[in-house]
Amino acid sequence: MITRFGSLFAGHVDLGDHGLGATAVNDRWLPNERLLTVFDKATRIAQLMDRRGYDIFWLAEHHFQREGYEVIPNILLLALHLSHLTQRIKFGCGFNIAPMWHPLRLAEDYAVADYLTGGRIVFGVGRGYHTREVETFGAPMMSSDENRELFEEQVDIIFKAFNEDAFSHQGKHYTLPPRLPYRGYELTDLTLVPRPTRRPVECYQPIVSASARGLDFMARHGIKGVIGGGAAGGGAASKTVLAWQEAQARHGRQTELGGNLVIGIMFHIAETEEQAIREARPYFEEWMKMFAPLGFVPGLSDEQIRALADPKLAPKTPLPTLEDAVHAGAWFVGPPQRLIERFGELQERYPGLEEVHVGQVVGTDEHVILEQLDRFATDVMPAIKRAPAVVS
Numbered sequence: 001m002i003t004r005f006g007s008l009f010a011g012h013v014d015l016g017d018h019g020l021g022a023t024a025v026n027d028r029w030l031p032n033e034r035l036l037t038v039f040d041k042a043t044r045i046a047q048l049m050d051r052r053g054y055d056i057f058w059l060a061e062h063h064f065q066r067e068g069y070e071v072i073p074n075i076l077l078l079a080l081h082l083s084h085l086t087q088r089i090k091f092g093c094g095f096n097i098a099p100m101w102h103p104l105r106l107a108e109d110y111a112v113a114d115y116l117t118g119g120r121i122v123f124g125v126g127r128g129y130h131t132r133e134v135e136t137f138g139a140p141m142m143s144s145d146e147n148r149e150l151f152e153e154q155v156d157i158i159f160k161a162f163n164e165d166a167f168s169h170q171g172k173h174y175t176l177p178p179r180l181p182y183r184g185y186e187l188t189d190l191t192l193v194p195r196p197t198r199r200p201v202e203c204y205q206p207i208v209s210a211s212a213r214g215l216d217f218m219a220r221h222g223i224k225g226v227i228g229g230g231a232a233g234g235g236a237a238s239k240t241v242l243a244w245q246e247a248q249a250r251h252g253r254q255t256e257l258g259g260n261l262v263i264g265i266m267f268h269i270a271e272t273e274e275q276a277i278r279e280a281r282p283y284f285e286e287w288m289k290m291f292a293p294l295g296f297v298p299g300l301s302d303e304q305i306r307a308l309a310d311p312k313l314a315p316k317t318p319l320p321t322l323e324d325a326v327h328a329g330a331w332f333v334g335p336p337q338r339l340i341e342r343f344g345e346l347q348e349r350y351p352g353l354e355e356v357h358v359g360q361v362v363g364t365d366e367h368v369i370l371e372q373l374d375r376f377a378t379d380v381m382p383a384i385k386r387a388p389a390v391v392s
Helices: 037-051 075-083 103-116 144-163 212-221 238-250 273-294 302-308 322-328 336-349 366-379 381-385
Strands: 004-009 056-059 090-093 121-126 203-206 224-227 261-269 331-334 355-359
Touching: 004 037, 037 056, 037 075, 037 366, 056 075, 056 355, 075 090, 075 103, 075 121, 103 121, 103 144, 121 144, 144 212, 212 224, 212 238, 224 238, 261 273, 261 336, 261 366, 273 302, 273 322, 273 331, 322 331, 331 336, 336 366, 336 381, 355 366, 366 381
Parallel strands: 004 056, 004 355, 056 090, 090 121, 121 203, 203 224, 224 261, 261 331, 261 355
Antiparallel strands: none
């Protein structure tokens, strides 16, 4: 039964114009003063969510985005700050991009934040998807296989550091500790100082390709999955949810369909579905301009992707529409009762689902995010939380 609600903020500033005919993504170059507004924006969203009873506020790590779409480089640092300005809401790392970290520095930083916030930060790791970010930090992104290989070794190290009093590691990329003398003895192991006070550490990872290797890796470590709601357009493909359940079972975790998952849904509340689509369309189009070239809008031709980069061509080119996303289940739009019905359908389809994150796509103006999250908390969320469990 769905009992927990969160929202993902990937870290965009207000852009000023939106849609297919607005400024091209690669032509946006915002001044530092404008980029800094992301922190006050995140604060206002977090405080509203805290007041209105949301359970978790997810944040995303990104770098070098002078365009203004994803501009929070250190989510642990921001989450620690936000915990001092809120009362109870948790903060999800959605996600720390492991290939851009030394795994032990990431483990240490999380352990410090875990203690200083009283356990209000939820750990999460990802492989990344921006070549500009990952490759600049000296890690592979052009080669998916090399990226995955590095990521898996890093996560192995992080969990050793979290869970063992003393650990060592010998792999392709890391020898920890290095074999050398230290203060009169031969160094053979390390202890993470501090270690998280709450163990085992709850950890989340995005499910994107849903490869058997990736799902089995997550299940082996007890990592929970997140589908949609960020760069992806939201929603959940039933075959992916089923593959996740099967991977869990292979590692001894029997779950109902949707168990150990968070599903992300984009939404927009208005008096009618038509009004909701009309109001949200510019933000959907801006999201598509940003993420289609990165492979997050499946089925587009090279010609369509090129057109999205040109404000003169894009409005004249046949492209996916928000209506398509609503039909696919990635967006829930319309009056509150319609959203309540859609969440009921989602729960019936995935009886093991306990948490969803809801929100707006990257590029949405702050006043829209605040208004929509407030309306959802008032008009939709209580009805779902008190809904009776579906009995098959």
